Amino acid sequence: MSETIVMPKLGMTMTEGTITEWYKEIGDTVEKGEPVLMISSEKLNQDVEAPNTGILLEKFGDVEDELKVGDALAIIGEEGEKPSSADKKDTNPVSVDVMNFEKPHSPSDIPAQQGVTKHQQSDRIFITPLARRMAVDNDIDIQSVTGSGGKGRITKRDIDKVLASSDRQTEPAHELAAKQAAATVSAPTASVGEGLSPMRKAIARNMRESLAQTAQLTLHRKAGIDQLIEFQQTLRNELNANNSEVKLSLTVLLARAAILALQELKAMNSTYFDGQLVEFDEVHLGIATSLDNGLLVPVIKNAHQKTIGSLANALKDVTERARIGEADQALLSGSTFTITNLGASGIEYFTPILNPTETGILGIGALQEELILSEDGTVKAIKKIPLSITFDHQIIDGAKAAEFLSILVKYIETPYLLVL
Structure with a gap:
């Protein structure tokens, strides 16, 4: 009996996913547990595996199509088998209802005044959710659009072609720009990041949400780091002498x-x-990790319970997993405070944006060398590190945030306190 593969829910906040790659074509044999396609959610890429062994009978959606959680992706059955009536009922990619997930709207549910013609069940137009939203936003009658997807389904590419066509460029440029600006201002939160990659869309939504829900302010201060560098070298020497594989970076300290x-x-x-x-007793530390196509914040759970050595190993582990695409939802959630380091980019001070729903985020800049006049009248070179603390002014006043920086500087400039 045929089975339907649906868009899985990879995390609590996931509402939709994007088809990234099809590994199988219609008619191909698939084994149970074998990857059939890859999808991308807000922050993760994941293969979707076959629930049983059989033949790929149908595919719903092309690469770059965006579908809601629970939407049908494919049907697998026996060779020559026709999908069951239940499977056929679920082949509309915008109307399945699986495992009590939120039931998406079908095109026939869209009011005519939204810019998309209301259709009867008999002449339903197949259109991906992203393409439908683009049609509504740009007042495009989907009856006039020729779909290039499977079974004539209208996709994002088809709407893009309509938008790029000359008959939509007759409007004066300044009027068109004004309309686009107005649409941007009035766009609902759900449209934030539309048209970007799934990861960039997630970043856009998180940053907009963060700025909208908090009163963010950033304070800056430098800390002398010569003593910390000496302390690092002392620990490295001890680790090497004991054949330890711990890699002790300044970021760890x-x-x-x-x-x-x-x-x-x-x-x-x-x-x-x-x-x-x-207020938390436990510290679950988020580490902002740069990727080629975006940013992830893996979390070191119970960081307050770790020694310097175990903290070094944990930091290396979570950042490596994030960079090679092995970060799951558990690794990317639950942080109580975040650190972001732009020192390698040569940046001194910056204004990090809070990671929702945290109260603070620490930005670390590049080491700076300064000349000072010592007590004996000679000029001395010292190293300092720039620190930027962004905090939610709803919860913490500037004086309290300044106190946090003072405490932090105390530990940096008196590094032996780190092991007491």
């Missing part, structure tokens, strides 16, 4: 300093969500 500062000033290690303010 700065993370340890931040963890201790958060435990000393718990107001910065807090969350304000849904009308409730909660």
Whole structure:
């Protein structure tokens, strides 16, 4: 008996996914557990496996098509088998209802005044969710669009062709720009990041949500880091002498300093969500990790319980998993505070944006060398590191955030406190 593969829900916040690649074509044999296609969600890429062994009978959606959680992706059955009536009922990619997921709208549910003609069941037009939203936003009658997808389904590419056609460019440029600007201002939150890659869309939505729900302010300060560098070298020598494979970077030591500062000033290690303010005893540390196509924030859980060596191993593990695409939802959620380091890019100070729903995020800049006049009257070169703390002014005042930086600087400039 044939079975339907549906768009899975990879995380609590996932509502839709994008088809990234098809590994199989209609008529191909697939084994149970074998990847059939790859999808991408807000932050993750994942293969979708065959639920049983059989033949790929039907595919619903092309590469780059965006479908809602629970939408039908493909049907697998026996050779020559026709999909069951239940399977056929689910072949409309915008009207399946699977496992009590949110039921998407079918094109016939869209009011005519939204710019898309209302169709009767007998002449239903197949259109992907993304293409349908683009049609509504741009007042395109989908009856006039020729679909290039399977079974004539209208896709994003088809709408893009309509938008690029000359008959839509007759409007004066300044009027068109004004309409586009107005549409941007009035666009609902759900449209934020539309047209971007799934990862960039997630970043766009998170950043917009963060700025909309918090009162963000950033304070800057430098800390002397010569003592921390000497402390790092002392620990490295001890590790090498004992044939340890721990890689002790300055980022690890700065993370340890931040963890201790958060435990000393718990107001910065807090969350304000849904009308409730909660201060945490535990520190679950998010580490902003740059990728070729975006940014992920894997989380070191219970970072306050780790020694410097175990913290170094944990940081290496979570960032590597993020970079090679092995980060799952559990690794990317649950942080209480985040660190982002742009020192390798030569940046001194910057304004990091809060990771929802955290109260603070620490930005680390590039080491700076300064000349000072020592007590004996000689000029001395010292190294300092720029620190930027962004905080939610709804929860913490500037004086409290400045206190956090002072505590952090204490641990950086007196590094032996890191092991006490």
